[in-house]
Amino acid sequence: MxxxxxxxxxxxxxxxxxxxxxxxxxxxxxxxxxxxxxxxxxxxxxxxxxxxxxxxxxxxxxxxxxxxxxxxxxxxxxxxxxxxxxxxxxxxxxxxxxxxxxxxxxxxxxxxxxxxxxxxxxxxxGAYSLIDFYIYWAILLVAYVTDVNWQRRQTELREEQLRTQLSQAELAALKQQVQPHFLFNSLNAIASLVREGQPTKSIEALAKLSSLLRQLMNYSGRPEIELWREYDYAQCYLAVEQVRFEERLVTKFDADEECLQALVPTLILQPLVENAVKHGIAQRRNPGRVTVTARRLGDRLQLQVANDPAEGGRHASEAENHGIGLSSTRTRLELTYGQHQKLEAVLNGPAGSIITIEIPLRFPEAAEKVEPISP
Structure with missing residues (x-):
């Protein structure tokens, strides 16, 4: 002061x-x-x-x-x-x-x-001294304009704070919506193994799910995390599904080295990977691939989740694919980055489904130099 x-x-x-x-x-x-x-x-x-x-x-x-x-x-x-x-x-x-x-x-x-x-x-x-009388009114006018502008700025600041708080609340709600959804899917997959009489695989899947939940708890309060941590989440989830699908599920993770430390919204890939398994791999009798890639495009980060097309004549409708996974991801991106983001979805094409996200490339001020943990 x-x-x-x-x-x-x-x-x-x-x-x-x-x-x-x-x-x-x-x-x-x-x-x-x-x-x-x-x-x-x-x-x-x-x-x-x-x-x-x-x-x-x-x-x-x-x-x-x-x-x-x-x-x-x-x-x-x-x-x-x-x-x-x-x-x-x-x-x-x-x-x-x-x-x-x-x-x-x-x-x-x-x-x-x-x-x-x-x-x-x-x-x-003299008569010239009357200028002091007019100076008072000039200062009063400046005071009025200054106070009006200050009040307007305070109003705009309060409105912006309210918008920010609303966006943060919506983001938190969406994030909390995603977590139980993927947990339900994981437990449902483990339950299927139990019903099929495969206790060894059930125990293995539970151990991998426990590892994933432990990681989520460690960073549950952060709106953004490094990409390599997000990759770990997705890999742990796919490891759980891999116990269920065995050789039918093939996974590939590919990222430019410099992108691994980039910041992304927490659990931004999780619902997309779930959709890839649910609407692609689960509908196949032959092995299918889920591919997650990250590329740097100038000052932007491109994330892509792709899966091979379904087999057996059944393809999930576009409305199905636009359930909690895709719609919540789109909303989270809009709330976080506004107009500085892009999400494109090619669904049920001849090559399968491809979801592409572009966001600003940002790094933490002091990036944690820790190697990713393999699932």
């Missing part, structure tokens, strides 16, 4: 010093038609007088700003407020000129007591 106040006073002093130069120029313009020749002392007094006037108003400016706010807060009647400001303008005009003339007399050595009487001071006031 003290440093900010010093900066404000320096700014105020600088502005009024510049206005003092304009007042000096205006003084010479106003007396240019008189034909008088000024002595050196008169020139110095003119310069000093206008600078003193400017600096006195520099001190009065915060008072006028405060007075405007206080009168508006205490009085709702506009006529009363204007009348009080008129009295304040007359007071500032009178007292400001009295102080200015006294300071000039002290500066130039006029120490006789009679020069400090109010009657003597007012004999030195």
């Amino acid at each position: 003290p440093e900010n106040r010093r900066l404000a006073w320096r700014f105020l002093f600088g502005v009024w010093s510049a206005l003092g130069l304009l007042l000096i120029l205006q003084s010479y313009v106003a007396t240019a038609g008189d034909g008088r020749d000024f002595t050196f002392t008169q020139h110095v007094m003119t310069v000093a007088s206008q600078f003193y006037r400017a600096w006195i108003w520099a001190g009065l400016t915060p008072v006028i700003f405060w007075l405007r706010r206080e009168l508006n807060r205490r009085h709702s009647n506009l006529v009363v407020v204007i009348a009080l400001h008129f009295l304040a303008a007359v007071t500032c005009f009178a007292m400001g000129n009295v102080v200015r003339i006294w300071i000039i007399e002290i500066t130039f050595g006029y120490w006789e007591l009679r020069f400090y009487a109010l009657s003597a001071v007012y004999t030195q006031l």
